[in-house]
Amino acid sequence: MALSNMQDLPLSMVRFNEDIVLNGTSAESMRARTDTLAMMRAALDAVDPFSAVSSALGFENLSLRVMDREFPVAPYARFYLISFGKAAEAMTRAACGIMDFEDGICITNAPSSQWIGEIRVVKASHPLPDESGTAAAKEAGDIVKKCDEHDVLMVLVSGGGSSLLSLPVVPLLDMRKTTELLLRSGCDIKELNAVRKHLSQINGGRLAAACKGLVVSLILSDIVGDPLDMIASGPTVPDTTTFLDAKGILMKYDLWEKVPISVKEQISGGISGTVPESPKEGDACFEKVHSFIVANNAMACRAACDAAKKRGYACDIISSGLTGDARHAALTLLRYAENESGKQEPEEGRLPLAFVSGGETTVKVTGHGKGGRNQELVLGAVKELSGRRYLLASFGTDGIDGPTDAAGAMADGDTLSRAQEARLDADAHLSDNDAYGFFEALDELIFTGPTGTNVMDIQILLEY
Template sequence: MTDTAAILREHCLALFQAGIAAADPCAAVEQCLVVDDDQLKIRLEPHSSQYRCANWQKIHIIAFGKAACAMAGAARRTIPPHQLAEPGLVVTTYENVEAVEGFEVLAAGHPLPDRNGLNAAQRIVERIRTIPAGDLVLVLISGGGSALLPYPAEGVGLAGKIAATQLLLACGADINQVNCVRKHLSLLKGGGLARQAAPADLHALILSDVLGDDLSSIASGPTVADATSYADAIAVFKGKQVWDKVPATVKDHLEKGVAGLRPETLKPGDALLNSVSHTLVGSNAISVSATVQACRQHDYHTLIYSHNLSGEAREAAEQWVIAANILLTKGLTQATAMIAGGETTVTLTGTGKGGRNQEMALAFALAAERHGLPCRWTFLSGGTDGRDGPTDAAGGIVDSDTLNSMRRAGIDPLAALNDNDSYTALYAANALVNTGATGTNVADLQILLLYPFSE
């Protein structure tokens, strides 16, 4: 590896870490909780001077999601002890479990819900139903929260809800379609958690893993109003032509909902929402902004390639190479960084191992070779949670030497891509990004560094 290649790799990894740090759940919570005269005030936006405050007698903390442990610990350290109601409740994924002082920590399944998640959801409902008016329920929400708290509506059953979720994932339903159905099969989603907490006040600190930060989509919107209907949920299944495969319990529940025999999700304008508020404490857009700022500190001319990178990973990679080539033909006079945030997809046709970020990195290297990217470059694609697909890597980092390294190791990179075996190929070239579980999740970041000078 040349000195330039080594420097670009080092910069790429540092920039990625800057993006992850901006979504640090502890810092995100701490900056939004302020103590004034021994009473808690909650910022309505990060760094804002607008607060929500009241003379709450007790504050009850409920946290769920991949970052729940970190968020709960940060909240407990900040809130005045005399206001804290302990123990709080934390629900997180099995790999993110850690002890948190003052909390009962429960582990549950993700991405598919399991019995432990149902038990945890029941515990939360039992707790918040007893909280009186004059107290605050502080809800800390992060990525993965939807699967972690399955509380099927009466008659649906956990097996029916899991089967419906699997059916939606298998037929290519997008996240908004999946969430529409989930909300109408659940006691807690679609504003259901806010209903259970009444008459207490409720405020949610939300770490977004959803592009665009639609609060009704994050964890299927347990504390916000829902504009969709039972009819919309049925339309999702029928539109994907799988209505005939839907479990009988789910069909029955949705049809009774359309007939007005089941309560709808919490709707905009409901008076209950007067006691509910939210703060978006972290998101992909915030991490992209932090990455851009770090690029400028490293003296890169910086461009945002996309705030919403989506579609097939290999196709997105090729389009990016084409865009970089167009930029280079216009003439670059300084080192340049192109930054994106988003969440691509992979259609599995092979039997290999990898994830969307690893596939995108491998596809980028192949596209750069095919189109001829005429300068030194380094490209990184990584998941901010540190886990890309069913692997121990966050993603991949490639440059103009990566494919040759694979070939010297006896690997055909194109064959690996076609077999969805990006992990094996990148591992052989020392091109995996390994951060370990980061304790946060705000989708993916991509960084392309272009060095248009001779060495």
């Protein structure tokens, strides 16, 4: 039996700020808001990390089952666990309910306990690494060294892991500065992680390279396309990027002359060959490594769409790979909806349309305001929504949008007029990257608190 804890409960237990429904100015818009929250809950339930690991993992009669694979295990084998990311605690509880571990560590950003059985739970920082995370990463490295060729190392990976399991080869402050520069540059997560992998002692396949035993990774994907080497910077899989790629990314965003000298020396050393490159495809260390995606954004999108259909909508999934500038992505979603709506016959009784998308957009920070990519995406659509019978919401499945306490935001056809009555200038807030200030004044921020999962973002666009 798994240990009882709030993290074991379905993510539908996550509490949304229901008062946001009352911002609707008509019965139809209030219903659309209610339906949007129901779709969000369905999306979160579909990627519940406890359920994902519980259904993927089994152990009986010296056979380890992972999804559709079976791995025979020696009777004297020992099991070790390293779990990290925003969903680490729930994933760890699920694994500990199925297997007994000799030793292990769980590293996450918002833990609810200090121990799960024999597994120590450590709180570390995200998105910038901290001393707690680096100390925990060293401890994880020590656990890996305990594994011999007959043992099994279970690695539970979820979004946020690049920061939470961080063991930089450069000084921690230099790693933090470099990460912060990249986060503000508008680069995407793949580019960010390509650089971070080449400043790490543990990511980019290096964790697996240090293990003598069988390595089994269960992964909640938080990156478009589920690239294994990019999720949490791929500590157990071959790295597809190089030091030259890392320098190219820093050059692309005009950061090469801005990063600390230690970073430039590390990357330059890798390019010249004086610093070893990360392990690549074909390296013998990966022959004993097996990785499995147990939840991703596409699953969340399908669940949200199914919920919409149950509530009387004709629903379409636009994409689970939405990327690019957040404010431009919002307009792309609206154009798609308009095009599909134009194909519909204006007959009596036609089902209202619902559209779902997912992914991870970016924001280039040039202003001094407060916000996140989901809030900025919705703010970018406020003027286009004005006077129209559409509602748009975007939220981070981890419950955290940028450096704020909100998960995202919501807007409909009356939001701009409400803003004008409150003397809020949507364009000015957008230029200042201050979506939070705009939506906070209108009570249109979506709040969940940390959800314990992370499969990027979900956008919902409803016709009402």
